[in-house]
Amino acid sequence: SPLDIKIEDAPSEADQIEVKLEEEPLWNKFSNLTNEMIVTKNGRRMFPVMKVRTKGLDENAMYTVLLDFTAADNHRWKYVNGEWVPGGKPEPQVPSSVYMHPDSPNFGSHWMKQPLSFSKVKLTNKLNQHNGQQIMLHSLHKYEPRVHIIKIGGTAGAQEFVKTQPFPMTRFIAVTAYQNEEITSLKIRHNPFAKAFLDAEQRKQNDYLP
Amino acid sequence: SPLDIKIEDAPSEADQIEVKLEEEPLWNKFSNLTNEMIVTKNGRRMFPVMKVRTKGLDENAMYTVLLDFTAADNHRWKYVNGEWVPGGKPEPQVPSSVYMHPDSPNFGSHWMKQPLSFSKVKLTNKLNQHNGQQIMLHSLHKYEPRVHIIKIGGTAGAQEFVKTQPFPMTRFIAVTAYQNEEITSLKIRHNPFAKAFLDAEQRKQNDYLP
DNA sequence: GACCTTCTCACCTACGTGTTAAGC
DNA sequence: TCGCTTAACACGTAGGTGAGAAGG
Secondary structure, three states, rough: HHHHHHHHHHOOOOHHHHEOOOHHHHHHHHOOOOOEOOOOOOOOEEEOOOOOEEOOOOOEEEOEEEEEEEEEEEEEEEEEEEEEEOOOOOOOOOOOOOOOOOOOEEEHHHHHHHOOOOOOEEEEEEOOOOOEEEEEEEOOOOEEEEEEEEEEOOOOOOOEEEEEEEEEHHHHEEOOOOHHHHHHHHHEEEEEEEEHHHHHHHHHHHHHHO | OOOHOOHOOOOOOOHHHHHEOOOOOHHHHHHOOEEEEOEEOOOOOOOOOOOEEEEEEOOOEEEEEEEEEEEEEEEEEEEEEOOOEOOOOOOOOOOOOOOOOOOOOHHHHHHOOOOEEOOOOEEEOOOOOOOOOOEOOOOOOOEEEEEEEEEOOOOOOEEEEEEEEEEEOOEEEEEEOOOHHHHHHHHHHHHHHHHHHHHHHHHHHHHOOO
C-alpha cells in the first residue's frame, strides 16, 4: 500500500550530492593521449587543474573537501616506441596522502556558489615534511584523482564522509619528464605559464604542413 | 560562604579571548609620524600588514574573523606646512564595509595555531561592486582598524559576536598620495615590494650626513 | 648503453610598489 | 593657482613553465 514507505527509501544526503568535473573537453584531449603529470622534489602543479562543481549539499552545514589519488592499476609503466606499456612490479600501493581544499572548512552554500579549483596542489616524488600542499606519488605509476566531501557535525570534532567521487577521465601517469611529445605540445598550447614555448611549438605545428 | 559562587562570576568566553597586535614596534614608528594609507580605485594593500595573534578560543568551535575600520574622529584632515591639521566637515560617517579573513570560517585551533595576517585586504576610495576583498574609505579621513571574532553556532546560521578588538596604534589617514615624505621613506625601507625605490631612498638618507 | 632523475636556466604570468605627469 | 586624484610607468616580488645538460 502507499503507506508502506520505509525510512530507508528516503534518499540519503550522499545520494543527493553531485560532484561534477569541469572542463571535460580539455581533460578528454589529454586522456585520449594517456595523460602525464610531472612530479618534482619541491612539487609541481597539475595541468589541467582539477575543477569540480558541487550540488545537493546542505547550504547551512559545514563541509571539508579533499583531493587524493588512488593507484589506477597494479603495475609500473614504461614509454617504449611511442607507447605506454606495462612493465615491472609496482611500488607498494599505499593510498596517497590527502590534499585539503584551501577553502575548507566551509558552508555548503560556499562550495555550491562556484566551481572549486585545486590549482595549488603540488605533486612530488619525495617525502617533504613541511608543507601540506604536496602529495607524494611514484613516478611511472598511473593514478586516478578522487574528491571527497566530508561533513562536519555540530558536536566537537565529529566528521562523516558523505561522498567520494572518482574521476576516471583525469587519470595520468606520474613522470619526472614528459615522454609523449604530443602531451608536451598540448600542455604548452593550453597552460598560460608555458607561453614562453608557444612560438617554438607553433613552428613545429607548421612543419607538419606541406 | 565558599558555596555562594554565582554563575555570573564565571568568566564569559569573551573575557577569555585575546586578540593581540603583532609587530608593534613597526606600527609604532608609523603611528608616531601619523600613519597614511593609500587608497586607489582598484584597491591598495595596507602596509604595514595587520597581523594579530588570538588566544582563548574554543579549539573545537568554529569562528569567523573580520576586519573593519571605524572613523577615528569627526573631521576631515589637511596636510599643511608639514603637519596634519583638522579641516572641513567630514563625509557622513557610515561604518566601513567588512573584510572577512580568507581562512574563515575555521576552528578555534586553526586561528590560534599562528598569527593571522590581513595582507590581502585592499583599501579603495570608489564603490567597486564585484570583489569582497575591498574596503571603501574616504580620503583625508582618519580610521581605526578593528578585528571581530564571531562564533558560529551548531544550529543553522546561528552567529554571535564574541569579541571586538580595536587597535589604536594602527590608526591612519587615508590618502590618494603620500603627504608626509617621512611616511614614504618608512614604507620604502620596510615594504619588500617597494625595493625598486630603496637605492634612491638610501642616497637621500646619506644627504643628511656631513 | 639505456633509462630515469635532477638541476639550472630563460621566459613567462601575476601583481605589489612609489614616481611622475596629466587631469580636474 | 592650489589641492587632490588619476593613469601610465619602470622596477620590483613571487613563483609557474618546459628545455637541455648533467648526474646516477
